[in-house]
């Protein structure tokens with residue numbers, strides 16, 4: 200197909216210019232196809248463009264949380280820290296956009312409002328908030344798993360007289376907290392990363408906690424030269440090793456030993472060793488931590504003992520200790536000085552189990568017990584995960600059926616990549632794929648490569664459409680549930696389950712069967728002529 204005028208018609212439209220969209224565009228252009236990205240933000244970078252809160256950084260070691268598709272890119276980009284900061288990640292993604300000359304095919308400040316499949320032409324009509332309609336053979340949703348914020352639903356939120364910010368929409372110029380009394384609502388990953396920074400600056404920080412989370416130290420610092428050399432010398436091998444692990448993270452260092460095979464002293468020693476390494480390594484101490492509740496409890500007890508040893512006030516330590524869900528059933532937080540921050544005189548913790556928030560008032564936050572005065576509020580209340588961004592777009596497939604209706608009882612996909620009834624609509628890291636249970640850089644590359652291979656396969660055969668069959672989708676959804684069911688994951692009220700958004704169906708959304716199993720299944724489907732999909736020829 201010839202490249203036609205921008206804004207009119209393309210082989211593929213890609214929605215979103217984060218990790219997924221940038222690589223997708225690069226791949227499709229490399230195949231000689233016309234493609235264009237539409238991105239709501241004023242810059243590229245996705246997550247790392249929007250989340251500029253103090254302390255924002257990756258929770259997987261930088262060497263591993265980066266693209267592997269270009270050995271040249273991999274060699275020339277030198278990460279400065281073990282866990283890169285948001286500014287460094289944003290520089291990296293901008294460098295990728297420049298290095299692969301992607302910007303000419305990226306339209307910023309453009310939100311896709313609707314995508315309708317036209318059965319007459321077998322093309323998608325994509326409408327933006329600029330009243331443009333673009334048509335494309337393929338529509339690729341690279342809209343992100345964590346790109347739609349939860350809006351504060353507290354009564355009176357608009358009445359607050361001071362400034363308030365959501366960690367996911369942090370102002371570019373930063374925020375000066377000096378001399379301020381700051382209320383931070385939420386204790387998830389973004390809060391855990393930002394609270395130590397805010398507390399170091401503000402006059403006082405009051406933290407409102409609904410559910411305590413497990414957090415482990417990052418032990419961040421400059422990249423160890425020996426580690427950097429090892430990566431430089433063995434890059435391809437190290438990347439391949441990461442792809443063979445269940446979570447796409449080499450640093451977890453998963454063992455095969457079961458917790459029950461170790462004595463209490465050996466368990467403690469294993470956890471101490473992992474705590475000293477930092478990050479997700481703790482979850483790799485025993486093979487059954489995320490599979491068996493009694494094994495899991497040994498890790499829960501260990502982290503609880505660490506919290507009590509760091510936090511001096513026993514009442515605060517008790518409040519900070521998670522008791523209601525297994526460790527790992529929510530994404531483990533990785534911090535720098537989080538628990539220590541509660542030893543500061545200018546930090547206090549309000550447990551919302553004891554005193555729920557009743558309202559935001561002009562001067563602060565009112566709970567069932569007291570009003571906490573604040574000059575500024577930080578909402579660290581997370582995201583409408585995995586389905587949020589797709590739910591905001593009016594997506595209509597065959598017969599005008601809407602994705603919103605198709606997913607009313609929870610998302611249903613085949614392989615997390617396609618949805619029955621929505622031909623040529625691809626989702627990068629959709630629900631039903633490992634996505635957020637994985638190093639997302641690894642998950643994204645695999646999806647982008649599968650999608651581009653599929654599109655190339657269609658092109659070679661001059662096919663007009665490909666779509667998942669209902670039977671294949673039903674079977675996959677059943678499999679996703681079946682593998683999640685015996686694990687600890689559905690036991691938490693987590694955003695994996697949609698539990699942090701009122702009214703959202705409770706469905707375990709990511710695929711927990713492990714990245715290599717999933718990838719092999721995707722490869723097998725493709726090798727068998729896209730088994731579970733139907734195709735139509737391109738008669739037009």
Ligand SMILES: Cc1cc2nc3c(=O)[nH]c(=O)nc-3n(C[C@H](O)[C@H](O)[C@H](O)COP(=O)(O)OP(=O)(O)OC[C@H]3O[C@@H](n4cnc5c(N)ncnc54)[C@H](O)[C@@H]3O)c2cc1C
Pocket residue numbers: 214215216217218219220237238239240244245246247248250255256257258259264309310311312341342343344345346389588591592627628637638639640643
């Ligand atoms: C604070 C934070 C920290 C994280 N840390 C890690 C980590 O340490 N490790 C890890 O593996 N993952 C992490 N993640 C997950 C992270 O989202 C992924 O790693 C990765 O960046 C996702 O890339 P993406 O391109 O798929 O989505 P995103 O980066 O979310 O990009 C999607 C883009 O699509 C745009 N978009 C959405 N809807 C529309 C629309 N209708 N029209 C136009 N544009 C639209 C958005 O503006 C956004 O720019 C983190 C997420 C957050 C929020």
